[in-house]
Amino acid sequence: MIKRSFFKSKYIPYLLILPQLLITLTFFYWPAIQGLIQSFLLSDPFGRRSTFVWFYNYIELFTDPLYLKSIMITLIFSVLVAGVSLFLGLFIATMANRALKAKAVVRTLLIWPYAVAPAISGILWLFLLHPSYGIVALGIKNWLGIDWNPVLKGSDAMIMVTLASAWKQISYNFVFFVAGMQAIPKSLIEAAAIDGASPLRRFWSITFPLLSPTFFFLSVMNIIYSFFETFGIIHTVTQGGPGGSTNIMVYKVYQDGFVGLNMGASSAQSVVLMSLIILITVIQFKFVEKKVQYTG
Amino acid sequence: MVERTPLLDIFTYLFLMAGILIVGFPIIYSLIAATQTLEDVSKVPMPLIPGDQFWVNMQEAWSRGDLGTQIMNSFIMATGITMGKITISILGAFSIVYFDYRFRAVAFASVFCTLMLPVEVRIMPTYEVAANVLGPLQALWDFLHLNAVVSWFTANEFELALDWSLLDSYTGLILPLIASATCTFLFRQFFLTVPEELCEAAKMDGASPMTFFRKILLPLSKTNIAALVVIEFVYGYNQYLWPLLITTNPKMTTAVIGLQNLIPQADDLPEWNLALGAAILVMLPPVLVVLFMQRWFVKGLIEKEK
Numbered sequence: 070m071i072k073r074s075f076f077k078s079k080y081i082p083y084l085l086i087l088p089q090l091l092i093t094l095t096f097f098y099w100p101a102i103q104g105l106i107q108s109f110l111l112s113d114p115f116g117r118r119s120t121f122v123w124f125y126n127y128i129e130l131f132t133d134p135l136y137l138k139s140i141m142i143t144l145i146f147s148v149l150v151a152g153v154s155l156f157l158g159l160f161i162a163t164m165a166n167r168a169l170k171a172k173a174v175v176r177t178l179l180i181w182p183y184a185v186a187p188a189i190s191g192i193l194w195l196f197l198l199h200p201s202y203g204i205v206a207l208g209i210k211n212w213l214g215i216d217w218n219p220v221l222k223g224s225d226a227m228i229m230v231t232l233a234s235a236w237k238q239i240s241y242n243f244v245f246f247v248a249g250m251q252a253i254p255k256s257l258i259e260a261a262a263i264d265g266a267s268p269l270r271r272f273w274s275i276t277f278p279l280l281s282p283t284f285f286f287l288s289v290m291n292i293i294y295s296f297f298e299t300f301g302i303i304h305t306v307t308q309g310g311p312g313g314s315t316n317i318m319v320y321k322v323y324q325d326g327f328v329g330l331n332m333g334a335s336s337a338q339s340v341v342l343m344s345l346i347i348l349i350t351v352i353q354f355k356f357v358e359k360k361v362q363y364t365g
Numbered sequence: 366m367v368e369r370t371p372l373l374d375i376f377t378y379l380f381l382m383a384g385i386l387i388v389g390f391p392i393i394y395s396l397i398a399a400t401q402t403l404e405d406v407s408k409v410p411m412p413l414i415p416g417d418q419f420w421v422n423m424q425e426a427w428s429r430g431d432l433g434t435q436i437m438n439s440f441i442m443a444t445g446i447t448m449g450k451i452t453i454s455i456l457g458a459f460s461i462v463y464f465d466y467r468f469r470a471v472a473f474a475s476v477f478c479t480l481m482l483p484v485e486v487r488i489m490p491t492y493e494v495a496a497n498v499l500g501p502l503q504a505l506w507d508f509l510h511l512n513a514v515v516s517w518f519t520a521n522e523f524e525l526a527l528d529w530s531l532l533d534s535y536t537g538l539i540l541p542l543i544a545s546a547t548c549t550f551l552f553r554q555f556f557l558t559v560p561e562e563l564c565e566a567a568k569m570d571g572a573s574p575m576t577f578f579r580k581i582l583l584p585l586s587k588t589n590i591a592a593l594v595v596i597e598f599v600y601g602y603n604q605y606l607w608p609l610l611i612t613t614n615p616k617m618t619t620a621v622i623g624l625q626n627l628i629p630q631a632d633d634l635p636e637w638n639l640a641l642g643a644a645i646l647v648m649l650p651p652v653l654v655v656l657f658m659q660r661w662f663v664k665g666l667i668e669k670e671k
Contacts, residue, residue, distance in 0.1 A: 075463050075564070076574040085460035086472050088453045092544040097479045099501045100490035107490070161384040167377045178385045180659060183666075184651040186603035186621045192628060192644045193391040196398065196637055204394065204410050220631075239388060241666075248667050262368055297483050301605035305625055326489040327610065335489050343482065350480065 101343065107336035126337040135313060136321070136338070143296065143317045146231065150299070151291035153235035155284070158242025163272065165243070166250045176247070183240045187233075188301035194233035195306050219307070223314025226307045230315050233306060234299045241294075242287050249283035250276060289353045293346070318342055392645070399423070399642035406638040418638065426643035430627050435620040436647065439602050442538045442619055443651075446601035449543035451593055455586065458552035459578055463564065473553075480546040484607050492610050495537050499527035533614045542607060548593060551668060555589050556582070592665030595658045599651045620647040 108126050110119040130136050165175045182190070197205040200218045209217045219225040253276060261271045277284075300319050303309060309316035309324060316324070322342065326335025398406050401416040427433065461473050484491060494500055503526070506512070515523040531537030559582070567577040608619045615623070624647055627640040655662050 075465050076568070076577075078464065078574060081574055082460040082464035082466045082469070085456045085464075089457035089476060089544060089549065090472060092453065092540065093476055093479055095494060095498065095501060096491060096541040096544060097482055097487075098475075100487045100494055101482065103490035103493065104487050157384070157387075161381065161388075164377050164381040164384065167374070171378075171381070175381060175385065176663075177656065177659065179388055180662070181652045181656055182388060184599050184603075184655040185648050186605065186651075188603075188605050188621050189624065189644050189648045190391075192624060192640065193395050195628065196641060197391060197394065199637075202407060202409060202411070202635060202637060207410055236388070236391065244663055244666055248663075268370060268373060301603075301621070304605070304609070305628065322488055323606070327492070332489065339487055339489065343487070346482070 104336045104339045104343075107332055108340045111333050122333075126333040127341075130334060130337050130341070135316075138313060139316050139318050139321045142227075142313075142315065146227065146234075146299075146315070146317055147292045147295040149227075149231045150234045150238065150295040151288055153231065154238035154242055154291055155287060157235070157239045158287075159246050159280075159284075161239070162243050162246035162250060163276075165247060167268075176244075179243050180240050182237050183244075185237055186301060187237060187298055188305045190237045191230070191233045191302040191305040194229060194236065198229045198232070219311075221311055223311055226311055226315050230299070230302055230306055233302050234295055238291055238294060242291070245283055245287055246280065249280045253279050286353075289349060293349065296342075296346070395641040395645060398638055399645060401638050403634065403636055403638060407635045419642075422638050422642045423646065426627065426639040426646070429639065430623055430643050431615065432620060432623070432643060432646060434616060435618055435623040436650070438535075438538075438617060439619040439621065439647075440650065441535055442604070442608070443598050443601035445535065445539035446542050446604075447594055447597040449539060450545045450548050450597050451590060453543060454545055454548035455552050455583075455590075457549045458556055459582065461549075462553055462556040463574065463577075476544075476546050476549055478546075479544065480550070484541065488606070488610065491541060495531040495541060495611050497527070498529045498531055498540075503527045532611050533617045535617075537611045538608055538617075538619070542601065542604065545597075548597075551589065551593070552586065555586065559585060588661070588664070589668070591658070592661045592668060595654055595662040596665040598654055602651045 107119075109121060109123060111122045111125060161179065165172060165179075185193075197203045198217075198219060200206055200220060206217050209215050217225055219229045257275055257279075258271055261275055266274065296317070297319055299317065300323070303315055303317060303320045307315040309320050318338065319342065322335055322338045325331045325338065329335075397413060397415050398411060399422055400419040401411065401422075402418050405412055405416055457472075457476065461469060497503070506527070512524055531540065563581055564577065567581060572580070603621060604619070605621055609622050612618050612622075624640070624644055627636075627643050629635045629637060629640060
């Protein structure tokens, strides 16, 4: 789209868009194409020569049990993170929406974890869940009688990174849910109340369906968050361990490429991730536009 | 509230307080830990009464982690990313919305396609570009066999070797992260809502495009810019993967990454009081920005994702 009235100039528009295009070409398109090319190449151990090997890297990748496990772990992890943070965010937002008098204070008290870096959130939870010093770990051991040890047990490590990742995301979801609830017309709620619907019934029959666009949008954002931005948490808390039980796909790209220097495999994994995120984006655009839009 | 539900109201506030407590607990607990001596912090469970070692711990953490340098680096990186992103996006959006030229649609599409390609999915190749930013140019040069062409023209042996590494530099920390489709898109959406009459009037008064931009469009965008400043500052400050890749010199590392060295490992003294003290110090700048610019922050967050 363009304005009805616009300027005419031979060179100004090109100059204005040039910095953006230069950066995009250098740091987005060139690397993306390079990655695509490298994913079809196999280099010798000294990195001198590389041969074109068709889909060899991809076939290797998808027959590698470690990679399949990493895909599984990423899926479980993202569903857990999205589930926990969406549930808590929605719950707190519903409560905050009812507590009209304290709204501003509540928002201030809940909003700041968004600004905490994922890696720092990782450090905080690493301490809380530390098998020998952590107070939450102590509670789990004493009250639930579980032998908590995230250093040795994969499932415990997964719970730890999930909590650290979900905690940070609660405030993000909270902000969007509160905004979504404020957009719901008061008259709908009042009409339902006059008809004798209880607060719980009103939530399930009015508020929740009207929040569905927000809910869908947030699910996508939370999944993207747990796919990519949680890198810092994994790196500080578990480094993918123990035994690869928290080695999500992004972390595996880093490990294989940057630590293991296996260029072909790393590039193929990058391409898989890129396709995945393009798919998510397309689904989001298609779905958000058509299906789940109630509010005008 | 539509009707009186005293019991439910009580529960509302109770749940709300419980929620706030759960969200705040990690920080409160870490703050208490940061005030303890090494002896107290390694007790199981750690006493919940704050100790008096806060300043001692902070000073120790500050010097041991070299936090002064690293927070400064983070600050420069965050500011650079914020300013760079906003500048190139607002100019780009101005070009796309207010001019008609041949490659307008192509330019917009090529920027828009990068919307969902975070640096995390193209780690290795982007690192290679950062190791030599002129690499793409060099590749083009070699591809066209321009060495041979120049050698033939000058009748001398000619070899062009372009090399500009961004590793361990502020430019390298900032530049690759400032291309942002979301910001460009946001400004584009906003410019499209600006009344047509403003531009017509400006043209009638003989204003050049850049005068119109400076005198009319920029002041109108003030709130959008403020909102983006908050969001992008937090984004830049909290970057992890990119600085981890391209900095090896501890003097160039950012604070969030430097913290890693303070976490006690299995064989170290369990100096969690220092690690947590440092963590709280490092997280402070973006948290303060968000808290004090809360209104802009919420606006920016919601507008950006529209």
